Amino acid sequence: MFLEIKDLSVKIENKNILKSLNLNINKGEVHAIMGPNGSGKSTLANVLAGKEDYEISNGRINFKDNDLSDLNIEERAQEGMFLAFQYPVEIPGVNITPFLHSAINSKRKRMNEEEIDNLSFAKLLKSKANDLGINIDMLKRSVNTGFSGGEKKRYEILQMSILNPDLAILDETDSGLDIDALKIVTDGVNKLKTKDNSFLIITHYQKLLDYIKPDYVHVMVNGSIVKSGGVEIAAEIEKDGFQKFQ
Amino acid sequence: MNIQDNYLKNKKNIFFSENKDIQSHREKLINIFENDRFDKKNNESLKNINLKNFIDFKYKYLIPEETSVINNNQENSYTIVSVNGQCSSFKDDKIEITKILDEDYNDFSKNDTIKNNDHFVNLNSLFLNSGFKIVIKKNNDIKIKISNIITDDDLTIFQKNNYICEEGSSLNLIEEYENKNNSTSNILNVIKLEKNSQLNHFLIQDNSPSHNLIITTHSSCKKDSTYAQKVYNFSEGYVRNFHYSELIETNSEADLQGIFFLKDNNTSNNKTFVKHLAEDCKSNQVYKGILNDRSKATYFSNTHVDQVAQKTEGYQLSKGILLSDNASYFSKPELKIYADDVKCSHGSTIGPIDENAIFYLRSRGMSKIAATKILISSFINEELSSIDNEQMSEIIQKKLVRYLSKVK
Numbered sequence: 001m002f003l004e005i006k007d008l009s010v011k012i013e014n015k016n017i018l019k020s021l022n023l024n025i026n027k028g029e030v031h032a033i034m035g036p037n038g039s040g041k042s043t044l045a046n047v048l049a050g051k052e053d054y055e056i057s058n059g060r061i062n063f064k065d066n067d068l069s070d071l072n073i074e075e076r077a078q079e080g081m082f083l084a085f086q087y088p089v090e091i092p093g094v095n096i097t098p099f100l101h102s103a104i105n106s107k108r109k110r111m112n113e114e115e116i117d118n119l120s121f122a123k124l125l126k127s128k129a130n131d132l133g134i135n136i137d138m139l140k141r142s143v144n145t146g147f148s149g150g151e152k153k154r155y156e157i158l159q160m161s162i163l164n165p166d167l168a169i170l171d172e173t174d175s176g177l178d179i180d181a182l183k184i185v186t187d188g189v190n191k192l193k194t195k196d197n198s199f200l201i202i203t204h205y206q207k208l209l210d211y212i213k214p215d216y217v218h219v220m221v222n223g224s225i226v227k228s229g230g231v232e233i234a235a236e237i238e239k240d241g242f243q244k245f246q
Numbered sequence: 247m248n249i250q251d252n253y254l255k256n257k258k259n260i261f262f263s264e265n266k267d268i269q270s271h272r273e274k275l276i277n278i279f280e281n282d283r284f285d286k287k288n289n290e291s292l293k294n295i296n297l298k299n300f301i302d303f304k305y306k307y308l309i310p311e312e313t314s315v316i317n318n319n320q321e322n323s324y325t326i327v328s329v330n331g332q333c334s335s336f337k338d339d340k341i342e343i344t345k346i347l348d349e350d351y352n353d354f355s356k357n358d359t360i361k362n363n364d365h366f367v368n369l370n371s372l373f374l375n376s377g378f379k380i381v382i383k384k385n386n387d388i389k390i391k392i393s394n395i396i397t398d399d400d401l402t403i404f405q406k407n408n409y410i411c412e413e414g415s416s417l418n419l420i421e422e423y424e425n426k427n428n429s430t431s432n433i434l435n436v437i438k439l440e441k442n443s444q445l446n447h448f449l450i451q452d453n454s455p456s457h458n459l460i461i462t463t464h465s466s467c468k469k470d471s472t473y474a475q476k477v478y479n480f481s482e483g484y485v486r487n488f489h490y491s492e493l494i495e496t497n498s499e500a501d502l503q504g505i506f507f508l509k510d511n512n513t514s515n516n517k518t519f520v521k522h523l524a525e526d527c528k529s530n531q532v533y534k535g536i537l538n539d540r541s542k543a544t545y546f547s548n549t550h551v552d553q554v555a556q557k558t559e560g561y562q563l564s565k566g567i568l569l570s571d572n573a574s575y576f577s578k579p580e581l582k583i584y585a586d587d588v589k590c591s592h593g594s595t596i597g598p599i600d601e602n603a604i605f606y607l608r609s610r611g612m613s614k615i616a617a618t619k620i621l622i623s624s625f626i627n628e629e630l631s632s633i634d635n636e637q638m639s640e641i642i643q644k645k646l647v648r649y650l651s652k653v654k
Contacts (some may be wrong), residue, residue, distance in 0.1 A: 047610050073608035080608075093624025099610070106611035142624070160611065188253075212361040 001062065002027045002198055003167055008059035010040075010047050019223040020059070025167070032209055035220035036242040041202045042086055044220075045171040049083040049199075050076045050151075053205040064166065077103075078110035080166030082166050084156040084173050089146045091143040096155075097125060099143055107163060117180060128161045129245055132188050149176035157188040162191070169200045174208040183204075184213035206238040219245045249301060250465065253372055256305045260404075261374040265348045266637040268302040273354050275368045276412075277628040283606075287475070288555045289363060293544045293576070294513045297365065303430070306400050307375045315343060323389035329472060331376025331431070336569055340386040346377040352406050354436050354464075366460045366486065370404050370434045377406035380442075385414040388495035392421045394431070396457075408436050411443035411471070420448045420638060423481075428456035435463040439471035441495075448638060452645060462487040467498035467527075476629075477504035478646045479514060492528035493555075501530040505626050507649045508541035508573070516545040522555035525542070529559070534626055535566040535596075537573035544576045553584040553654055560588070568598035569618075569653060590653040619650045 001023040003168070003183065009016040017040045024033050035041050045104055050073035053231050057192060061068040064079060071079060101129055104116040114122070162170050170189070176180055189212050193199065199210060199240050209231060217233040218225045219242070226245050227233060253276060262268040279301070310329035315336040317324050324341065326333050336343040355371065382388050396403060411417050425431070439445055445465075453459055457482060465473040479485050491500035504517040520529040531547045549560040559634070566575040579592035599621055608619035623630075624647065630646070633639040 028593055048404055072614075073605065074611050074613050077611040084610075087603050089600075091603050091606065091621070091624060093619055093627030094607075099607075099620070102616075103610040103612060106613075110611075120532075163610070199444065 001025075002064065003200075004062040006060050006062075008047075008056055008061060010043060010054050010148045011041075012054050016057075017054070018047070021220075021224055023218065023225060025200060026196060026200050029216065030080075030193065030199040030201065030212065030232065032214040032217045033220050033225070034204065034206075034217060035047075035239055036204075036243075036246075038219045040223040041220055042157045042171055043153065045083055045086075045169045045200075046204055048076075048169055049073060049081065050135035074106065075110070077163075078107045080107075082159055082160050082165035084153075084168065084170045086171040086173075086175065087155055088144045088147075088152040090124055091144045092145045093245075094143045094229050096139050096141060096143055100125065101158060103159070104162055125162065128158055129167045131191065132158050132161070133184050134158055150178065152179065153177055153185055154188075157185050161188055161192055163196065167198050168192070169201065171202045171204070172204065173201075174203055174205065182208070183211065206234040209234045221245050247302065250276050252303070252305055253307040256456075257372070258370075259305075259307055261377075261418070262348050262351055263345070265351075268348060268351055272372050275372050277366070277537055278368060286563065287503075292365070293515060294542050295515065299461075300369065300430070304400065305373060305402050307403070308398055308401060310397060313632040321389065323386055326390060326392045328392055329377070329460065330395075330401060331403045331433070333378050333392075340383055340388055342381045342383070344379050345627070346379050348405055350436070351406070354406070354434075363487070364417060364462070366432055366488075367374055367434060367462050370406060370432045370460075370462070373402070373404040373432075374406055374625045375402075375404050377408075379408040381410045382415040382417050383413060384412040387416040387497075390420070392419070394421065394423050394425070394426045395427045396427055396431065399428045400526070401427075403429065403431040403433070405424055405431065405433045406436065409438070409445070411439045411445050411621070413440045414442050416439075416444045418446045418635070419636075419644050421450070421496045422636070423449070423451045423453055425457040425459075428452040430458040430460070431461070432460045435461070436613075437463065437465040439467045439473055441497075441514075442469045442470040443468075444472045444474075447476070448635075449475070449487075450475045450638075450641060450645075451477070451479045451481045451485055451487075453483045455482040455487070456483070456509070457483040458485075459483065460486040461488070461539075462486075464492075465490070465500065466494050467500060467642050469495035470497045471495075472501070473499040474498040474499075474577055475503065476505075476633075478642055478645070479504065479516075480649060481590055482510065482512055483550035486515045488515075488519075491529070492521045492523060493529065495521050496524045496526045497529075498524065499528045502532075503530070503629065504533045505629055506533075506535045506543060507646070508535065508543060509538040509652060510541065510651070511539070512541045514541075514578075515542045516543065517547070519546075519548040520550070520560065522549070522551045522558045524555055524561065526557045527555065528558075529561070531562045532629075533564050535575055535630065536569065537566065537575055538569040540572040541569070542574050542576075544578075546578050546580070548580040548582070549590055551581075551588050551590065551593070552584040553583050554598075555589045558585060558588040558590065560590040563590035564594040564596070565625070567622065568596065569622075574637065580638075587633060615654065618653060622650060622653065
């Protein structure tokens, strides 16, 4: 199993957010989690990425044969996990290019791979940026600083394509995107998809799933997955909303 | 030993002791010390320090054997080594360096912007034992680098320097303070900018824990002149940076900026004060601090706009990062505006490093320590990237790397 979440319960400040959640993702699969506001979707994404504000009160998460509780945030990233943020953080003064260069090399170092030099990285970055319709001038700016909502999401996908993760978690990447930006972003995801990597896509709406075809759709309500199935569930939600699952 | 006894005992070694006017001024200062109860609560020059250490001191001064001024003619640049607060006299067609004179003391003692209620300035006037005067002659563009060296342990340097930038002149002044011995420097810089002159003043402070540095600057700007000061404080010993600026004629500017990097139990007190006394003048006061361990800092900024100073633009900003729960930074911006057509603002933001930004960077594979360091660097990136002197930039970067190496 690539990612195995077993009986996971999570709380923050004594409030239970995730309750006995189970989810298995195999290599090469695309899973979508849909759910109403406050159902715990973003908490799940943050817990997987290792955010330290949460307390795991029960259960376990295995990723690529590692018990995730043994890995801190950066070790999870270096092992091939990537979280595309719902609200990417603005970091003025940290230039995109050296930041991404350092990020890719930290991963290569852990994998005992040779670090990528400046020139090769510049070429890689330029080519990936072109694929995503990102202006080269944007790469001279500070991380997410002064970006529009669409630019931030596109930049998250650029980072994902550079880091080439084994498991990418997309936390409401579609929110705030117009239809053209949504297409660019989803094209980027589709280009990256192979039989060796997996995706966990968190969304409210079926629209995103018109562009990225999931193998499985899960409905999350009140901290638990209440229904799992194929893409037909998304259509069901689009038609009837989440009410019937609550 | 009380101030009076200390003064009387060492009078023969103090500058201008024979001048009756100066003697009379000093007697008044002694009275201030004798009568003042040192009300720490209402006097920002006294916050976070044990004034007793600075008042009840053992006076010791040594006249330096050797000082130098090197003129690098090709680049209009000069290197000055100031030893125990003194430097050699020098004269050419661009600059003139001399000892300070009685008249320079008297000139300053009449200025009431900073002398009131600032005990360190009063101590400087009382025990003055060193200093120099530099005149940049009309229409010259000059670079000066001053290395301030103290030769022996236990020295108490009370130094007053006068800088005069004559009309149309431009001075790029770099001052380095890197003292490793157990000593105290109390330095007062009095700077006069004549019409259409400019002074870019950089102060790099990197003293050892046993050295106390108290620097006070008073600048006055005439028409179309600009005084720009940048302070980089990496010292491990106590540093006080108090800088006052008066914009006395139209279209003049004062830009007072500083960054301090504190750790361990160190303390730094900072103050900037700009008086707008004429129309169409601009001021900028920006201080940023990074505080680790149990370090403490204060920053007081003040913009005073006189009623004649219409069309004033005044900006103040204070920002601080606390890297430890035990570090503290007290910031107090003030505006006093007596004119009605002005643009003024102030702001202050102090807090721990942004945890969301740390999480974001770590989620891309960066270690927590690397993420913290990159965020500290980004906090001061604007100030560092605006240094247009390559040599200065390298010096500051090296010191920043050293400071960051201690951040855990």
